[in-house]
Amino acid sequence: MHAFKYHRPSGIDAAAALVKGEAKLLAGGQSLVQAMKLRLASPSDIVDLGTIQSLQGIKSDGKSVTIGAMARHAEVAASADVRKAIPALAAMAEMIGDRQVRAMGTCGGSIANNDPAADYPAAVLALNATITTNNGKHEADKFFKGLYDTALKPGEIITSVTFQAPKRAAYMKFKNPASRFAIVGVFVADFGGSVRVAVTGAGPSVFRQADMEKALAAKFEPASVANIKQKQDGLNTDLHASAEYRAHLVTVMARRAVEAALK
Numbered sequence: 001m002h003a004f005k006y007h008r009p010s011g012i013d014a015a016a017a018l019v020k021g022e023a024k025l026l027a028g029g030q031s032l033v034q035a036m037k038l039r040l041a042s043p044s045d046i047v048d049l050g051t052i053q054s055l056q057g058i059k060s061d062g063k064s065v066t067i068g069a070m071a072r073h074a075e076v077a078a079s080a081d082v083r084k085a086i087p088a089l090a091a092m093a094e095m096i097g098d099r100q101v102r103a104m105g106t107c108g109g110s111i112a113n114n115d116p117a118a119d120y121p122a123a124v125l126a127l128n129a130t131i132t133t134n135n136g137k138h139e140a141d142k143f144f145k146g147l148y149d150t151a152l153k154p155g156e157i158i159t160s161v162t163f164q165a166p167k168r169a170a171y172m173k174f175k176n177p178a179s180r181f182a183i184v185g186v187f188v189a190d191f192g193g194s195v196r197v198a199v200t201g202a203g204p205s206v207f208r209q210a211d212m213e214k215a216l217a218a219k220f221e222p223a224s225v226a227n228i229k230q231k232q233d234g235l236n237t238d239l240h241a242s243a244e245y246r247a248h249l250v251t252v253m254a255r256r257a258v259e260a261a262l263k
């Protein structure tokens with residue numbers, strides 16, 4: 001690891017003033033510290049968000065749930081508010097990594113990182129979330145730009161994420177047995193009249209499955225998606241799975257998610 005300067009600002013403005021040039025924000029370090037150890041990242045300065053109170057906490061008004069950027073996955077999984085308003089979101093957080101990763105990893109860090117196999121981006125897209133930053137608001141549909149790429153400008157800080165509560169929803173993932181990242185994960189959310197289906201793990205970045213959304217809006221039942229085939233073009237092939245296998249998993253996970261949402 002290279003040498004760096006460590007900062008612990010107590011507010012957003014102070015953090016924003018520090019995160020310039022080669023400086024990096026630090027949330028739980030679950031991606032950033034690994035990248036630094038591997039020398040894939042060598043920031044000049046680390047701006048730790050851990051002591052900024054306004055980034056903590058979870059609020060719900062029944063119609064939506066707002067999660068502070070620094071809320072840990074374990075907090076989201078255990079939150080009575082999240083479990084009541086959007087049980088599928090709490091269940092998704094519970095599926096992330098292992099106990100240690102859930103104790104440190106954060107909502108804001110996961111979304112800002114946009115790992116192609118991360119679970120949160122699927123929840124953000126399926127639950128039509130709004131990402132609030134120190135600079136304004138981003139709609140979910142315009143936020144994820146590509147592999148590890150988002151609409152965030154350099155130095156822009158996610159402060160919270162507001163998820164819309166659907167009528168019913170579920171997330172199913174076929175996980176990598178070692179890391180538990182998604183080989184393919186599908187989040188299905190029925191808003192009563194409109195349905196959103198978000199797929200993670202399959203391609204370079206999370207995406208919506210329009211054919212499945214249309215079929216489920218017409219009839220919300222497993223059979224509606226059981227014969228919809230995901231195109232293989234542009235899907236990932238790596239040591240874990242081929243594009244062909246991932247395409248097959250999209251249909252299987254979508255069908256299982258609809259089954260789970262109906263229970």
Ligand SMILES: Cc1cc2nc3c(=O)[nH]c(=O)nc-3n(C[C@H](O)[C@H](O)[C@H](O)COP(=O)(O)OP(=O)(O)OC[C@H]3O[C@@H](n4cnc5c(N)ncnc54)[C@H](O)[C@@H]3O)c2cc1C
Nearest residue numbers: 027028029030031032097105106108109118119158180181
């Ligand atoms: C062994 C292991 C297994 C894992 N398994 C899974 C899994 O199954 N599913 C899954 O989804 N994830 C998984 N993860 C990832 C984990 O969930 C973390 O959420 C993710 O790595 C982000 O980590 P972090 O929140 O600690 O952010 P950090 O690593 O601290 O930061 C990540 C990036 O986001 C930026 N950032 C952080 N906070 C903000 C903010 N508020 N505003 C703007 N930019 C910000 C940082 O500058 C950095 O570039 C796993 C990680 C590990 C190490």
